[in-house]
Amino acid sequence: MASRQSAFDLSKCARPNILALEPYRCARDDYKDDGTNILLDANENAIGPGLALNKDGKLTNDASNGSGPAIDIDLLGLNRYPDPHQIDLKQDLCSLRNFKAHTSKTLTPASLFVGVGSDEAIDALLRAFCVPGKDKILVCPPTYGMYSVSAQVNDVALVKVPLQIPGFQLDVPAIKDALSKDPSIKLAYFCSPGNPTGALLKKEDVKQILEHESWNGVVVLDEAYIDFAPDNASLAEWVTEWPNLVVMQTLSKGFGLAGIRLGAVFTDPAIARILNSLKAPYNISNPTSQLARAALDPKHLEVMHKNKDLILKQRERMLAELPKVPGVGKSIGGEESNFLLFEMLDAPADQGGKPSNETALAVYEGLAEEKGVVVRFRGKEYGCLGCLRITVGSEKEVDRFLQEIKVVLQNIFKKSGKLGANEEENREKEANAVVA
Numbered sequence: 524m525a526s527r528q529s530a531f532d533l534s535k536c537a538r539p540n541i542l543a544l545e546p547y548r549c550a551r552d553d554y555k556d557d558g559t560n561i562l563l564d565a566n567e568n569a570i571g572p573g574l575a576l577n578k579d580g581k582l583t584n585d586a587s588n589g590s591g592p593a594i595d596i597d598l599l600g601l602n603r604y605p606d607p608h609q610i611d612l613k614q615d616l617c618s619l620r621n622f623k624a625h626t627s628k629t630l631t632p633a634s635l636f637v638g639v640g641s642d643e644a645i646d647a648l649l650r651a652f653c654v655p656g657k658d659k660i661l662v663c664p665p666t667y668g669m670y671s672v673s674a675q676v677n678d679v680a681l682v683k684v685p686l687q688i689p690g691f692q693l694d695v696p697a698i699k700d701a702l703s704k705d706p707s708i709k710l711a712y713f714c715s716p717g718n719p720t721g722a723l724l725k726k727e728d729v730k731q732i733l734e735h736e737s738w739n740g741v742v743v744l745d746e747a748y749i750d751f752a753p754d755n756a757s758l759a760e761w762v763t764e765w766p767n768l769v770v771m772q773t774l775s776k777g778f779g780l781a782g783i784r785l786g787a788v789f790t791d792p793a794i795a796r797i798l799n800s801l802k803a804p805y806n807i808s809n810p811t812s813q814l815a816r817a818a819l820d821p822k823h824l825e826v827m828h829k830n831k832d833l834i835l836k837q838r839e840r841m842l843a844e845l846p847k848v849p850g851v852g853k854s855i856g857g858e859e860s861n862f863l864l865f866e867m868l869d870a871p872a873d874q875g876g877k878p879s880n881e882t883a884l885a886v887y888e889g890l891a892e893e894k895g896v897v898v899r900f901r902g903k904e905y906g907c908l909g910c911l912r913i914t915v916g917s918e919k920e921v922d923r924f925l926q927e928i929k930v931v932l933q934n935i936f937k938k939s940g941k942l943g944a945n946e947e948e949n950r951e952k953e954a955n956a957v958v959a
């Protein structure tokens with residue numbers, strides 16, 4: 524067949540910053556969710572959706588069966604476009620966060636934007652505030668990767684002001700200085716609790732940035748993991764006090780509903796209006812809004828809280844047990860999320876082991892390839908030398924993880940001849956016990 528004649532040249536036609544993008548590599552590309560792997564890599568909710576399901580995983584109206592109120596997805600209505608405003612869902616989200624802990628004012632739906640996960644909100648804010656090729660955003664490494672991906676898509680440059688080490692808190696003077704010097708910075712993305720740090724940011728630090736004397740920009744606080752932090756930690760309702768504060772949340776983590784893709788922005792009504800004007804009109808599907816509304820019903824919320832308590836219990840267990848594994852170092856992050864950041868050492872601690880990316884990579888690969896336990900290598904991130912980020916699993920998953928990481932580290936040290944003193948002793952005892 525003769526080739527078609529055309530002047531088309533994709534490499535000169537598409538935007539250069541878009542051509543430079545790599546296709547998104549998702550956690551599930553390498554290790555499938557087919558029941559064979561233990562997936563502690565994507566900070567999903569290990570227990571399940573925060574929905575009162577019966578034992579077959581279904582919603583029925585039969586409360587005796589353990590099920591909460593049925594979700595009546597109107598299948599016959601699916602030929603119609605969904606509601607573009609989602610006022611009822613927004614009201615439910617306001618009711619969830621109106622604690623009256625940070626203000627006496629009350630959040631109302633006019634302060635909300637709902638999107639396809641908080642990832643849509645991250646991008647919408649960039650489009651709303653940053654002129655491509657001109658404006659910038661400020662980020663504080665180590666932090667969530669989508670801020671820079673979305674910035675690149677929008678042809679927006681990054682200004683990086685690293686978090687303070689140790690502790691992973693905001694470096695307020697350095698941030699204020701960067702904002703003073705560069706008026707083209709329009710947004711400052713802070714993550715609280717941080718990913719991958721797990722640390723809640725101090726309210727007082729955020730306040731100091733909000734009160735910046737000369738900077739005309741918006742503070743974006745990403746609270747994706749806030750439901751694993753202490754009660755009332757969310758600053759969502761604080762947006763009623765600050766015209767320059769945006770708080771992003773999601774049902775993907777604490778609520779265990781990553782599959783429905785529902786994120787929310789709490790902000791001043793003037794900013795919410797802009798975001799609602801620029802979004803695609805029907806961004807939230809009907810099944811998504813109905814499932815989200817159900818999840819916010821008290822009967823289902825009870826399950827979400829129970830699931831959260833199970834995760835917090837396993838978080839405590841991992842914090843207590845992991846440092847006992849020879850070759851595991853300190854937890855260097857905060858303890859306010861559903862994941863932990865742990866150092867891997869080049870030798871057991873009793874032999875003076877130091878944090879090592881080589882060990883962390885070998886543990887990451889050994890766990891995934893040999894044991895089907897998938898965690899995240901974060902050793903290349905600022906301040907995270909030798910670190911793995913490990914999502915807190917269910918009790919069974921944590922059992923398996925603790926058992927397997929011990930074996931993997933033992934094998935690594937066996938190869939390098941760096942067994943811990945106790946391990947040497949145990950091996951000697953074991954060898955001695957062999958009768959024949």
Ligand SMILES: Cc1ncc(COP(=O)(O)O)c(C=O)c1O
Pocket residue numbers: 565566639640641642643667714717718745747772773774775781784785786
């Ligand atoms: C800090 C942070 N923000 C936002 C998101 C995205 O959440 P969503 O599923 O709502 O898009 C994630 C997901 O891992 C995250 O870690």
